[in-house]
Structures are given as structure tokens and as C-alpha cells.
Amino acid sequence: MAITRLELSAVQDHGWSWKRCIPHGGHQMSLNIAAGLGLGGNESYPDVFQPYSGFPNGTLVRDSIVTLPDLPGIGFEGESDLYTNMRDLAHRTPSARVNGRPRAGHPRLMR
Secondary structure, X not given: OOOOHHHHHHHHHOOXXXXXXXXXXXXXXXXXXXXXXXXXXXXXXXXXXXXXXXXXXXXXXXXXXXXXXXXXOOOOOOOHHHHHHHHHHHHOOOOOXXXXXXXXXXXXXXX
């Protein structure tokens, strides 16, 4: 999803409110982007496309509305299954070495 404030300004210039923009995606990052930009909502699939969909652990859905917890990150850190999946993917990054030497800051070197 590539919504920028410039694109949202163009929407507003044509008489539309940002509240009418509801991103498609159904994943954690688009939910946080919608909340952060003050958009009208977000398409979410809490029980589909696991572990990439759903809401942070402990989030309640009331009348089709969720309140996001105040957590750092880009959206998946509060959902333990997704966080574990992303962490494991980062640890499987193909190369921890550059020119035969350990690459600085590589997850495999930070254990």
C-alpha cells in the first residue's frame, strides 16, 4: 500500500475527505497506516490469512471497531504469532557475511 500525504492531499483537493479512504489489505500494517493517517477505516480479516491478519493480542472488536494499543513499531509487534513469524524470517536472511566477514547488525549476529 503506497498512500502518501501528497496523494491524500490530492483527494482532498478534489472535494473528498480522508475519512472516505479505506485501504484494502486486511493486514496489520495497513490497519496501523489507516489509524496513523486518520483514514475512515481499514478492511480487515481477523481470522483469514494468518498470521498476517488479525489484530494485536488482547484487542477487542466492538460494533466493528477496534482500538489499537499504544505500541511501537509498524503494526505486527503486538500480535505474537505474526511477530514470531517475522522474527524467524529475519533470522533466515540468506547472508550474514559480506566479503567473508560478518555483516554488522545482522540478526544472526545479535543473538
